[in-house]
Amino acid sequence: MKHSDEDLQALWDEACEADKTLRTFMDEHGIERHHLSLPVGFPLKTEITGGDRAVYDQYFKLECASGAAGRRYFYANCENNKLEKAAERKAAEMNRKAPQEAA
Numbered sequence: 001m002k003h004s005d006e007d008l009q010a011l012w013d014e015a016c017e018a019d020k021t022l023r024t025f026m027d028e029h030g031i032e033r034h035h036l037s038l039p040v041g042f043p044l045k046t047e048i049t050g051g052d053r054a055v056y057d058q059y060f061k062l063e064c065a066s067g068a069a070g071r072r073y074f075y076a077n078c079e080n081n082k083l084e085k086a087a088e089r090k091a092a093e094m095n096r097k098a099p100q101e102a103a
Contacts, residue, residue, distance in 0.1 A: 002083050003076045011073040018069040022062040029055055 026033060031048050049056040
């Protein structure tokens with residue numbers, strides 16, 4: 001199913017809002033942003049949240065929500081690209097076959 005531009009924009013806005021919420025939370029709790037790009041496990045996450053379980057739980061929830069929103073946009077956009085390429089291939093195949101049928 002091809003996603004409309006409005007659907008893609010809504011998914012993009014959702015991803016941006018989730019990322020903004022995560023970054024605001026990180027700023028409020030003194031969590032450095034470079035930790036977002038690290039493949040951090042439980043020990044580092046507990047360290048960067050100061051061992052506070054409530055902060056850890058909220059950070060983990062926001063991090064997961066941000067990642068999920070980004071993936072929803074990414075997958076919808078990729079699906080559109082796949083459908084467009086398939087339509088182009090089908091049109092090219094039809095154009096390739098058309099002269100042979102007329103001959």
